[in-house]
Amino acid sequence: MDQPNIIELAKTIFEGQPFSRHIGAELAEITETRSVIEVALRDDLRQQHGHAHGGVLSYLADNAITFAGGVALRGDALTSEFKINYLKPGAGPLLRAVAEPLSVSGRQAVCQCRILSVDGDEETLAAVAQGTVVRASGSKS
Helix, strand or coil: CCHHHHHHHHHHHHHCCHHHHHHCCEEEEECCCCEEEEEECCHHHECCCCCECHHHHHHHHHHHHHHHHHHHHCCCEEEEEEEEEECCCCCCCEEEEEEEEEEEECCEEEEEEEEEEEECCEEEEEEEEEEEEEECCCCCC
8 A cells, every 4th residue: 555545544544433532632643654643631531630541641652553553564553562651640731642663574563652741842751652563454565
């Protein structure tokens, strides 16, 4: 699949995800070298201390990694596994996940993601994640 078509496929898949719509996620950028997903930190996405819930940060990492890997693999893809390290509270008001492929071969891509808590021009690294993405069954290169 050529690059413009894979980018359009990624956008279509993202727009079709009910959970992404539910939390108000936006695919802010998708290129052949990275994906960027953003979520405005609403009160219902916070935990008891007022920071972003870890599940929201994990969602961002999982999805950003999968989209970066899917474009690198040139087809529909799924997360095989990922690990996340929480570094600082995600206080917002915006959360941004930036994922890039580190290694792409055959049917899988290993990607890295930084989750940033953004307040105006100030960005704080809230978490880092790494994951493996595999080509979805039936997806062709």
